Amino acid sequence: MQQVVMLSSLAEPKMIKVSTVGEKKNVGLIELHRPKALNALCSELMDEVSDHMKRFNEDKSIGAIVITGSDKAFAAGADIMEMMDKKFADIYTGHFLANWTEVANSKKPVIAAVKGFCLGGGCEFAMMCDIIYAAENAHFGQPEIKIGTIPGAGGTQRLTRVVGKSLAMEMCLTGERINAYEAQQAGLVSKIFPTDKVVNEAIKLGERIAAQSPLIVQMAKEAIFPTDKVVNEAIKLGERIAAQSPLIVQMAKEAFERRLFHTTFATKDRKEGMTAFAEKRSPQWNSE
Numbered sequence: 001m002q003q004v005v006m007l008s009s010l011a012e013p014k015m016i017k018v019s020t021v022g023e024k025k026n027v028g029l030i031e032l033h034r035p036k037a038l039n040a041l042c043s044e045l046m047d048e049v050s051d052h053m054k055r056f057n058e059d060k061s062i063g064a065i066v067i068t069g070s071d072k073a074f075a076a077g078a079d080i081m082e083m084m085d086k087k088f089a090d091i092y093t094g095h096f097l098a099n100w101t102e103v104a105n106s107k108k109p110v111i112a113a114v115k116g117f118c119l120g121g122g123c124e125f126a127m128m129c130d131i132i133y134a135a136e137n138a139h140f141g142q143p144e145i146k147i148g149t150i151p152g153a154g155g156t157q158r159l160t161r162v163v164g165k166s167l168a169m170e171m172c173l174t175g176e177r178i179n180a181y182e183a184q185q186a187g188l189v190s191k192i193f194p195t196d197k198v199v200n201e202a203i204k205l206g207e208r209i210a211a212q213s214p215l216i217v218q219m220a221k222e223a224i225f226p227t228d229k230v231v232n233e234a235i236k237l238g239e240r241i242a243a244q245s246p247l248i249v250q251m252a253k254e255a256f257e258r259r260l261f262h263t264t265f266a267t268k269d270r271k272e273g274m275t276a277f278a279e280k281r282s283p284q285w286n287s288e
Contacts, residue, residue, distance in 0.1 A: 013048040013051075013052070014044070014048070015032070015033055015034050015042070015044060015045040015048055016030055016031060016032055016033055016045060016048045016049060016052065017029075017030075017031040017033050018030055018031075018052045020061075020062065021066075021203050021206075022203055022206065022207045022210070023207065024207070024210070025061070026061055026062060026063045026064075026206075026207065026210040027062065027063065027064050027065070027066060027203055027206035027207055027210060028052075028056035028059070028062045028064070028065040028066070029065075029066050029068070029203065030049060030052055030053075030065065030066070030067045030068075031067075031068055031069070032045065032049075032067070032068070032069040032070070032074070032075055033070075035070055035072075037076075037079065038070075038072060038073035038075070038076035038116075038117060039069045039070060039073050039074065039075040039076060039122070040075065040076055040077055040078065040079040040080070040081075041075050041077070041078045041079060041121045041122065041125060042078075042079035043079075043099065046099045046100055047099055049067075049102065049103070050099050050100075050102040053065070053102040053103060053106060054102060056108065057106055057107050057108055060214075062108065062210070063108065063109075063206070063207075063209055063210025063211070063212075063214060063217070064108055064109045064110075064111065064205075064206035064207075064209040064210050065106065065108055065109070065110045065111070065206070066110075066111045066112075066113055066199070066202045066203055066206050067103070067110060067111070067112050067113070067125075067129060068112070068113040068114070068115070068198075068199050068202070069114070069115060069116070069122075070115065070116065071115050071116060071135075071137075071195055072115070072116040072117065073115070073116040073117040073118075073122070074112065074113075074114040074115060074116060074117065074118040074122055074125075074126060074138070075117075075118065075119075075121065075122025075125055075126075076117040076119050076120070076122055077119045077120030077121050077122055077143070078120055078121030078122075078153075080147065080274050080277055080278065081278065100124075100125070100128070100153050103125065103128040103129060104128040104154070107218050107221075108214075108217075108218070108221075109130045109131070109206075109209050109217065109221055110128070110129040110130050110131075111129060111130065111131045111132075111133060111202045111205055111206055112125075112126040112129035112131070112132045112133070112202075113133050113135075113198045113199045113201075113202035114126055114132055114133065114134045114135065114138045114140075114180075114189075114198070115134075115135040115137060115138060115195050115198060115199075116135070116137055116138060116139070117139055118138055118139065118140045118141075119139070119140070119141045119142070119143055119177070120141070120142060120143055120144055120151070120155075121151075121153055121155075123140050123141060123142055123155060123159075124142075124151055124153040124154055124155040124158065125153070126140075127154070127155070127158040127159065127162065127188075128153075128154070128158070130221060130225070131190050131205065132183075132188060132189045132190055133189070133190060133191050133192075133193060133198050133201055133202045133205070134180040134183060134184065134189040134191070134192050134193075134198065135180065135192070135193060135194065135195040135198040136180055136192060136193070136194055136195060137180070137195050138179070138180040138183070138189075138192075139177045139178070139179055139180070140177060140178050140179075140180075140183050140188060140189075141171060141175065141176060141177035141178065142155050142156075142159060142171050142172045142175065143175035143176075143177075144172075144175070145172060145173060145174070145175045146175040146273065146277075146283075147270070147273035147274050147276070147277050147283070148264065148267065148269040148270040148271070148272060148273025148274065148283065148285070149264040149265075149270045149273065149274075150172070150264060151172065155172070156168065156172055159171065159172070159188075162186070162187050162188050163186040163187060163188055164186070167186055180192050268286055269283075269285050269286060272284060272285065272286070273285075
Protein backbone atom coordinates (compact mmCIF):
# COMPACT_ATOMS: atom_id res chain seq x y z
CA MET A 1 0.00 0.00 0.00
CA GLN A 2 1.38 3.42 -0.97
CA GLN A 3 2.01 5.87 1.86
CA VAL A 4 0.07 9.09 1.41
CA VAL A 5 0.86 12.51 2.88
CA MET A 6 -1.61 15.35 2.36
CA LEU A 7 -0.48 18.85 1.43
CA SER A 8 -1.66 21.79 3.50
CA SER A 9 0.02 25.09 2.65
CA LEU A 10 -2.31 25.93 -0.26
CA ALA A 11 -6.02 26.50 0.24
CA GLU A 12 -7.95 23.24 0.37
CA PRO A 13 -8.97 22.45 -3.23
CA LYS A 14 -12.63 21.76 -3.97
CA MET A 15 -12.39 19.86 -7.23
CA ILE A 16 -9.16 17.88 -6.92
CA LYS A 17 -7.46 15.78 -4.27
CA VAL A 18 -3.74 16.36 -3.77
CA SER A 19 -1.20 14.25 -1.91
CA THR A 20 2.36 12.98 -1.97
CA VAL A 21 2.76 9.22 -2.39
CA GLY A 22 5.36 6.48 -2.60
CA GLU A 23 7.68 4.98 -0.03
CA LYS A 24 9.83 8.12 -0.02
CA LYS A 25 6.88 10.47 -0.56
CA ASN A 26 8.61 11.79 -3.67
CA VAL A 27 5.73 11.51 -6.13
CA GLY A 28 3.00 14.14 -6.32
CA LEU A 29 -0.54 12.86 -6.93
CA ILE A 30 -3.40 14.96 -8.30
CA GLU A 31 -6.82 13.28 -8.48
CA LEU A 32 -9.55 15.07 -10.43
CA HIS A 33 -12.69 14.99 -8.29
CA ARG A 34 -15.91 16.15 -9.95
CA PRO A 35 -17.71 12.78 -9.91
CA LYS A 36 -21.17 14.07 -10.84
CA ALA A 37 -19.72 15.83 -13.91
CA LEU A 38 -17.40 12.94 -14.85
CA ASN A 39 -14.48 15.26 -14.04
CA ALA A 40 -15.44 17.83 -16.68
CA LEU A 41 -12.62 20.36 -16.81
CA CYS A 42 -14.02 23.71 -15.68
CA SER A 43 -11.91 26.82 -15.06
CA GLU A 44 -11.96 26.40 -11.27
CA LEU A 45 -10.70 22.83 -11.50
CA MET A 46 -7.93 23.77 -13.91
CA ASP A 47 -6.91 26.71 -11.68
CA GLU A 48 -6.54 24.25 -8.81
CA VAL A 49 -4.51 21.88 -10.98
CA SER A 50 -2.31 24.77 -12.09
CA ASP A 51 -1.70 25.94 -8.51
CA HIS A 52 -0.66 22.49 -7.31
CA MET A 53 1.43 21.77 -10.39
CA LYS A 54 3.40 24.92 -9.53
CA ARG A 55 3.70 23.70 -5.94
CA PHE A 56 5.03 20.31 -7.01
CA ASN A 57 7.45 21.84 -9.51
CA GLU A 58 8.88 24.07 -6.77
CA ASP A 59 9.16 21.22 -4.24
CA LYS A 60 12.63 19.67 -4.48
CA SER A 61 11.44 16.51 -2.74
CA ILE A 62 9.07 15.71 -5.62
CA GLY A 63 10.60 13.90 -8.58
CA ALA A 64 7.51 13.10 -10.66
CA ILE A 65 3.79 13.86 -10.76
CA VAL A 66 0.83 11.54 -11.40
CA ILE A 67 -2.57 12.84 -12.53
CA THR A 68 -5.64 10.62 -12.47
CA GLY A 69 -9.43 10.73 -12.27
CA SER A 70 -12.11 8.28 -11.19
CA ASP A 71 -12.85 4.72 -12.33
CA LYS A 72 -15.54 6.04 -14.70
CA ALA A 73 -13.65 8.98 -16.15
CA PHE A 74 -10.22 10.53 -16.26
CA ALA A 75 -12.06 13.55 -17.66
CA ALA A 76 -15.04 13.40 -20.00
CA GLY A 77 -14.15 16.74 -21.59
CA ALA A 78 -14.09 20.45 -20.95
CA ASP A 79 -17.14 21.80 -19.11
CA ILE A 80 -19.67 22.44 -21.87
CA MET A 81 -22.09 24.15 -19.49
CA GLU A 82 -19.37 26.68 -18.69
CA MET A 83 -18.69 27.32 -22.38
CA MET A 84 -22.21 27.16 -23.78
CA ASP A 85 -23.18 30.83 -23.44
CA LYS A 86 -19.78 32.31 -24.17
CA LYS A 87 -19.30 34.42 -27.28
CA PHE A 88 -16.28 34.89 -29.51
CA ALA A 89 -15.20 38.07 -27.71
CA ASP A 90 -15.41 36.32 -24.31
CA ILE A 91 -13.24 33.45 -25.50
CA TYR A 92 -10.75 35.47 -27.54
CA THR A 93 -10.07 38.32 -25.11
CA GLY A 94 -10.41 36.20 -21.97
CA HIS A 95 -7.52 33.92 -22.94
CA PHE A 96 -9.74 30.89 -22.51
CA LEU A 97 -7.69 27.70 -21.84
CA ALA A 98 -4.62 29.74 -20.83
CA ASN A 99 -4.60 28.08 -17.40
CA TRP A 100 -4.08 24.66 -19.00
CA THR A 101 -0.40 25.25 -19.77
CA GLU A 102 1.09 24.35 -16.38
CA VAL A 103 1.03 20.61 -17.13
CA ALA A 104 2.55 20.97 -20.60
CA ASN A 105 5.24 23.28 -19.20
CA SER A 106 6.07 21.15 -16.16
CA LYS A 107 9.79 20.81 -15.45
CA LYS A 108 9.10 17.45 -13.84
CA PRO A 109 7.75 14.37 -15.62
CA VAL A 110 3.97 14.04 -15.52
CA ILE A 111 2.24 10.66 -15.82
CA ALA A 112 -1.46 10.37 -16.65
CA ALA A 113 -3.19 7.31 -15.16
CA VAL A 114 -6.31 7.10 -17.31
CA LYS A 115 -9.42 5.14 -16.36
CA GLY A 116 -12.74 5.30 -18.18
CA PHE A 117 -13.61 8.22 -20.44
CA CYS A 118 -10.77 10.43 -21.64
CA LEU A 119 -12.54 12.63 -24.16
CA GLY A 120 -12.26 16.09 -25.67
CA GLY A 121 -10.44 18.38 -23.28
CA GLY A 122 -9.76 15.34 -21.12
CA CYS A 123 -7.86 13.67 -23.95
CA GLU A 124 -5.98 16.91 -24.62
CA PHE A 125 -5.16 17.14 -20.91
CA ALA A 126 -3.81 13.57 -20.88
CA MET A 127 -1.71 14.28 -23.97
CA MET A 128 -0.10 17.23 -22.18
CA CYS A 129 1.39 14.66 -19.80
CA ASP A 130 4.67 12.98 -20.68
CA ILE A 131 3.51 9.39 -20.29
CA ILE A 132 0.03 7.83 -20.38
CA TYR A 133 -0.77 4.61 -18.52
CA ALA A 134 -4.27 3.36 -19.34
CA ALA A 135 -6.73 1.10 -17.59
CA GLU A 136 -8.40 -1.65 -19.60
CA ASN A 137 -11.66 0.34 -19.55
CA ALA A 138 -10.12 3.55 -20.94
CA HIS A 139 -11.53 5.22 -24.06
CA PHE A 140 -9.95 8.17 -25.86
CA GLY A 141 -11.51 10.63 -28.30
CA GLN A 142 -11.87 14.18 -29.58
CA PRO A 143 -15.66 14.51 -30.04
CA GLU A 144 -15.74 18.32 -30.28
CA ILE A 145 -16.98 18.13 -33.88
CA LYS A 146 -20.27 16.74 -32.55
CA ILE A 147 -20.98 19.96 -30.63
CA GLY A 148 -19.93 22.33 -33.38
CA THR A 149 -16.39 23.15 -32.37
CA ILE A 150 -12.83 21.78 -32.55
CA PRO A 151 -10.14 20.88 -30.02
CA GLY A 152 -8.61 24.05 -28.60
CA ALA A 153 -5.94 22.95 -26.14
CA GLY A 154 -3.47 21.45 -28.60
CA GLY A 155 -5.51 18.35 -29.39
CA THR A 156 -5.25 18.46 -33.16
CA GLN A 157 -1.49 18.95 -33.03
CA ARG A 158 -0.56 16.59 -30.20
CA LEU A 159 -2.84 13.83 -31.49
CA THR A 160 -1.36 14.11 -34.98
CA ARG A 161 2.19 13.96 -33.61
CA VAL A 162 1.40 10.86 -31.58
CA VAL A 163 -0.94 8.74 -33.72
CA GLY A 164 -0.29 10.16 -37.19
CA LYS A 165 -2.32 12.24 -39.61
CA SER A 166 -4.79 9.60 -40.79
CA LEU A 167 -6.06 8.42 -37.40
CA ALA A 168 -6.03 11.97 -36.02
CA MET A 169 -8.16 13.11 -38.96
CA GLU A 170 -10.59 10.23 -38.47
CA MET A 171 -10.95 10.89 -34.74
CA CYS A 172 -11.30 14.68 -35.05
CA LEU A 173 -13.61 14.68 -38.09
CA THR A 174 -16.00 12.01 -36.79
CA GLY A 175 -15.67 12.36 -33.03
CA GLU A 176 -15.29 8.58 -32.75
CA ARG A 177 -13.41 6.99 -29.85
CA ILE A 178 -10.63 4.42 -29.61
CA ASN A 179 -10.19 1.95 -26.76
CA ALA A 180 -7.09 1.44 -24.63
CA TYR A 181 -5.65 -1.28 -26.85
CA GLU A 182 -6.16 0.75 -30.02
CA ALA A 183 -4.58 3.73 -28.25
CA GLN A 184 -1.56 1.65 -27.27
CA GLN A 185 -1.17 0.29 -30.80
CA ALA A 186 -1.31 3.86 -32.15
CA GLY A 187 1.35 5.06 -29.70
CA LEU A 188 -0.93 7.21 -27.54
CA VAL A 189 -0.61 4.93 -24.51
CA SER A 190 2.55 3.42 -23.03
CA LYS A 191 1.11 0.50 -21.03
CA ILE A 192 -2.27 -0.97 -20.08
CA PHE A 193 -3.22 -2.31 -16.64
CA PRO A 194 -6.35 -3.55 -14.84
CA THR A 195 -8.47 -0.65 -13.64
CA ASP A 196 -7.66 -1.24 -9.97
CA LYS A 197 -3.90 -1.29 -10.61
CA VAL A 198 -3.22 1.51 -13.08
CA VAL A 199 -2.76 4.32 -10.52
CA ASN A 200 -0.37 2.28 -8.37
CA GLU A 201 1.61 1.32 -11.47
CA ALA A 202 1.83 5.00 -12.46
CA ILE A 203 3.06 5.83 -8.95
CA LYS A 204 5.69 3.07 -9.17
CA LEU A 205 6.86 4.55 -12.47
CA GLY A 206 7.00 7.96 -10.81
CA GLU A 207 9.15 6.48 -8.03
CA ARG A 208 11.56 4.96 -10.56
CA ILE A 209 11.88 8.32 -12.29
CA ALA A 210 12.27 10.15 -8.97
CA ALA A 211 15.18 7.86 -8.09
CA GLN A 212 17.22 9.39 -10.94
CA SER A 213 19.10 12.69 -11.00
CA PRO A 214 16.47 15.48 -11.08
CA LEU A 215 18.70 17.62 -13.29
CA ILE A 216 19.37 14.86 -15.81
CA VAL A 217 15.70 13.84 -15.82
CA GLN A 218 14.74 17.42 -16.69
CA MET A 219 17.36 17.53 -19.44
CA ALA A 220 16.20 14.21 -20.88
CA LYS A 221 12.55 15.29 -20.77
CA GLU A 222 13.29 18.56 -22.58
CA ALA A 223 15.51 16.78 -25.12
CA ILE A 224 12.68 14.40 -26.02
CA PHE A 225 9.99 17.06 -26.10
CA PRO A 226 10.86 20.68 -25.25
CA THR A 227 8.19 22.52 -23.28
CA ASP A 228 6.31 25.50 -24.66
CA LYS A 229 8.28 27.65 -22.22
CA VAL A 230 11.63 26.44 -23.56
CA VAL A 231 10.54 27.11 -27.12
CA ASN A 232 9.28 30.58 -26.27
CA GLU A 233 12.57 31.42 -24.57
CA ALA A 234 14.41 30.30 -27.69
CA ILE A 235 12.26 32.61 -29.79
CA LYS A 236 12.87 35.54 -27.46
CA LEU A 237 16.60 35.00 -27.71
CA GLY A 238 16.26 35.22 -31.46
CA GLU A 239 18.06 31.98 -32.16
CA ARG A 240 17.90 31.58 -35.89
CA ILE A 241 18.28 27.84 -35.77
CA ALA A 242 15.45 27.46 -33.29
CA ALA A 243 13.30 29.83 -35.32
CA GLN A 244 13.71 27.52 -38.31
CA SER A 245 13.07 24.27 -36.45
CA PRO A 246 10.00 22.09 -37.06
CA LEU A 247 9.13 22.46 -33.38
CA ILE A 248 8.65 26.22 -33.78
CA VAL A 249 6.38 25.56 -36.73
CA GLN A 250 4.48 23.09 -34.55
CA MET A 251 4.06 25.69 -31.81
CA ALA A 252 2.68 28.12 -34.37
CA LYS A 253 0.20 25.47 -35.47
CA GLU A 254 -0.98 24.98 -31.88
CA ALA A 255 -1.49 28.74 -31.51
CA PHE A 256 -3.42 28.72 -34.79
CA GLU A 257 -5.55 25.80 -33.54
CA ARG A 258 -6.47 27.72 -30.40
CA ARG A 259 -7.52 30.77 -32.41
CA LEU A 260 -9.64 28.58 -34.70
CA PHE A 261 -11.25 27.09 -31.60
CA HIS A 262 -11.95 30.62 -30.33
CA THR A 263 -13.45 31.51 -33.72
CA THR A 264 -15.99 28.67 -33.53
CA PHE A 265 -17.64 30.68 -30.74
CA ALA A 266 -18.66 33.24 -33.36
CA THR A 267 -20.75 30.61 -35.19
CA LYS A 268 -24.38 29.63 -34.72
CA ASP A 269 -23.45 25.98 -35.20
CA ARG A 270 -21.22 26.02 -32.11
CA LYS A 271 -24.08 27.49 -30.06
CA GLU A 272 -26.51 24.94 -31.49
CA GLY A 273 -24.14 22.04 -30.86
CA MET A 274 -23.61 22.85 -27.20
CA THR A 275 -27.27 23.69 -26.64
CA ALA A 276 -28.31 20.39 -28.21
CA PHE A 277 -25.85 18.56 -25.97
CA ALA A 278 -27.30 20.25 -22.88
CA GLU A 279 -30.85 19.48 -24.03
CA LYS A 280 -29.93 15.87 -24.94
CA ARG A 281 -31.07 16.09 -28.56
CA SER A 282 -29.45 15.90 -31.99
CA PRO A 283 -28.07 19.23 -33.28
CA GLN A 284 -29.52 20.91 -36.36
CA TRP A 285 -26.59 22.31 -38.35
CA ASN A 286 -26.99 25.43 -40.53
CA SER A 287 -23.36 26.12 -41.49
CA GLU A 288 -23.61 29.58 -39.95
